[in-house]
Every structure is written in structure tokens, then in C-alpha cells.
């Protein structure tokens with residue numbers, strides 16, 4: 437791997453400049469106004485794969501945004517790594533909260549990233565992390581040190597639910613045949629505390645609508661006499677947690693796999709400073725389910741959160757009105773073995789059952805996803821662990837993440853493959869938020885670590 441690492445160190449500036457170019461294209465999959473830019477990004481990713489040395493590069497059309505495929509097959513006797521990533525990004529809103537425009541990348545030093553970090557939407561999630569794979573692959577190819585076969589599958593609809601990826605995977609079992617899936621779309625504990633993500637939460641996402649009277653009413657003439665949908669919605673939502681912050685939906689916890697005391701003790705070994713955590717968020721205490729640590733609440737326990745709530749008058753000044761309708765968007769993060777469809781149904785039945793007389797409730801399910809876990813005794817995990825140890829000089833800690841990547845469980849079902857989550861982002865990188873950034877240390881460390889994974893995986897495979 438010596439030549440690969442030399443190639444990386446000699447091409448650092450170019451690797452960074454190419455990422456900056458990619459970050460300039462606003463590939464926001466949620467907003468149709470950016471459709472042209474999303475497609476342009478797909479072309480640019482395809483071009484960078486070609487330049488890196490990939491073959492059979494193809495922009496595969498779907499019913500939505502295309503999936504970029506490319507591969508390098510050196511021998512059918514060697515194992516194959518399938519790399520997944522996404523080139524689409526979250527909307528930049530609220531844009532006025534960005535210090536610099538979201539699609540005009542700048543490099544700035546921060547307390548956590550003294551070497552500098554690149555600020556732009558998608559810097560960490562996931563263009564920066566996806567591009568590390570393209571550059572690591574380029575370095576291995578150009579140094580003639582690629583030890584096994586590689587396939588790339590980079591999609592453009594991850595942030596909107598990956599609906600068409602499922603179809604693509606179903607129709608391309610043969611083309612996607614591999615021995616392991618490698619993804620960098622998660623995080624690690626800290627730059628000096630490397631960790632590998634061994635679990636992801638699932639997701640059930642619903643929108644609720646509460647209707648009271650058939651029209652907006654004068655709050656003096658009708659106030660006190662009819663159900664106010666906003667009052668009712670607030671009450672219904674509040675009732676979804678009890679005094680211990682347990683979720684009250686009947687059956688919600690039935691399939692939750694509790695960790696053993698040993699597993700919890702193992703988890704508690706990961707460094708966590710409540711003080712630093714609170715300080716970073718300007719809060720004076722944490723909040724959550726009784727009986728669990730903050731680390732546990734954010735990874736091995738399911739949650740229910742309102743993501744948005746609206747209705748009635750929200751303009752300047754005061755308008756005395758009882759709205760006809762109130763709305764909320766609610767997400768539930770799920771853990772093994774909760775099933776998103778089942779949870780959505782439990783929510784729906786419960787929410788309808790607690791609606792008082794004089795109101796109507798409609799629950800509309802959105803996209804969901806299943807939770808996933810990577811066993812630490814798999815050769816994929818072991819290879820990743822060896823790779824991190826080589827570049828960080830420390831053994832990485834296995835950590836379950838609170839985020840969701842629904843396609844991971846889909847890959848397992850469709851392709852029979854486990855995914856190794858080699859994420860290099862930090863929680864403080866502000867993914868999905870204004871001022872998203874990605875440390876230069878993390879970008880380069882990722883590019884250096886990935887080739888070691890290929891070598892270790894190929895060795896362990898035989």
C-alpha cells in the first residue's frame with residue numbers, strides 16, 4: 437500500500453479541489469427546482485469514476501434521479517466490495533442561518549477541526565464521504581495496488597427515501613453481486629476516538645391532520661364551545677410520552693430487543709462528556725427516557741419526535757381565530773426488531789383512538805426504513821477495524837448510531853450482504869443543518885483508511 441499512500445499525499449490539494457467543485461452543485465433531491473443540478477452532479481460523479489479508472493461507468497436512469505454505477509473487476513477469484521454512497525443533499529434551508537452560502541464552499545478552522553473544515557451543504561453528508569471512496573480507489577488504481585474487485589453504486593435520492601434504489605437493486609442482482617457493502621455515510625466519536633458504526637435505527641414517519649369545525653372561527657364567538665384542533669393536537673402529542681418519557685403507544689416496545697447488562701456496560705465504556713455535550717448545544721441538562729444514558733437514548737432506544745407543527749394564524753400581530761385544522765410531522769426512530777410498517781399502524785390506530793369527539797384525525801404515512809446491525813465478528817467489521825488501527829494507531833470502538841440509512845436492511849434482504857459502515861463524520865459537523873462542514877483531517881483520513889480496508893478484507897476473505 438506504500439505507493440497508494442504516496443499517491444494520496446502527493447495529490448491532496450487536487451483531491452480537495454475536486455470535492456469543492458462537486459460541492460458547488462446544489463444537488464437537492466427534495467426540491468424539483470434543482471432537478472438539473474441533481475442530474476449534473478450524477479454526470480460529474482460518473483466522470484470522476486471514469487477518470488479514477490473505473491470501467492462500465494453508467495448513469496442508470498430510474499423513475500427518479502439516476503444511480504451512478506461503475507466497477508473494476510480484476511479477477512473473479514478475488515472478493516468484490518460494493519461501495520454505496522449518495523450524491524444528493526438536504527435542502528440548505530434556512531439559508532439565512534448559513535455564515536457562508538451553502539453552495540459556495542469555504543475552508544475555515546474550528547475548535548474541533550484545527551486543520552480546517554470545508555463548509556458546504558453535503559460536505560459531510562454525503563458528497564465528502566462518498567468522494568473519499570472515489571479518491572481512495574483512484575489512488576489504488578494509479579498505484580497498481582487495488583487488491584480486489586470494486587463496484588460503485590452512488591444514488592441521488594437518499595435524502596428523499598431511496599424509493600427507486602430498491603427497484604434498481606431488485607433488477608440488478610447479478611451486476612451488484614459482491615461479498616460486502618462498504619458505506620461512508622455515518623460518523624465516528626471524535627478525531628482521536630475512532631469508532632465504527634455497528635447499528636442504525638429504523639424510521640417510521642407520519643403526518644397527522646386534526647380537523648375541528650369546517651371553517652376558521654372567531655375565537656370569541658366560538659372559543660370554549662368547540663374543539664380547537666391546535667389545542668387538541670398539542671394535547672394528543674403531549675400524551676404520547678408518559679412521565680418517564682416512555683412512549684405510550686400500546687405495543688410500541690413489544691419487539692424492542694433489550695441489550696444485556698454486558699452489552700450496556702461495553703457501551704458505557706465509550707467516552708462521553710455530558711458537560712461538553714450540553715455546552716455544545718447551549719442546554720443546561722439533557723432530557724430523555726428514564727433509566728437510560730444519553731448514549732443509549734440516542735442509539736439503542738426508540739424515540740418519537742415532532743419534526744414540525746403548524747396551523748392557525750402565525751403572521752404579524754394577533755388574529756383572534758380558532759383554526760379549522762392543525763398539522764404535525766412526527767418521526768419515530770426504531771431499533772431492532774421493530775418493524776416500521778407495524779409501528780406506523782400502531783401509531784395510526786392509537787392516534788385515531790385518542791382523538792376526542794368533535795374532531796377528525798387523518799394520519800398519512802411517509803417513507804420509512806428498517807433498523808440494521810453489523811455483527812462485529814464479521815470479516816467486514818474486522819477488516820475495517822484493522823484499517824482504522826493502521827491509520828489512527830488505535831483500535832476503533834463499535835458504536836450504534838441513532839441515524840437511519842434504510843437501504844442497509846434492503847441490501848441485506850435483496851443481496852444477502854452485510855454493510856460495513858466506515859463513517860468519518862462527527863456529530864458536530866452539522867449535517868442537515870446550516871453550516872454543515874467536514875474536517876480536512878476526516879476527509880484525508882478516510883481516503884487513507886479505505887485502501888487498508890480493501891487489503892485487510894481481501895486477506896481475511898481467503
Ligand code: BES
Nearest residue numbers: 561594595596597621622623837839840
Ligand atoms: N447519512 C445520514 C444518516 C446518518 C448520519 C446515520 C449520521 C448515522 C450518522 C443519511 O443521509 C440521512 O440523513 N438519513 C435520514 C433518513 C432518510 C430516510 C431521510 C435520517 O437519518 O434522518
Ligand code: MN
Nearest residue numbers: 561562594621
Ligand atoms: Mn447520508
Ligand code: MN
Nearest residue numbers: 526561595868
Ligand atoms: Mn442525510
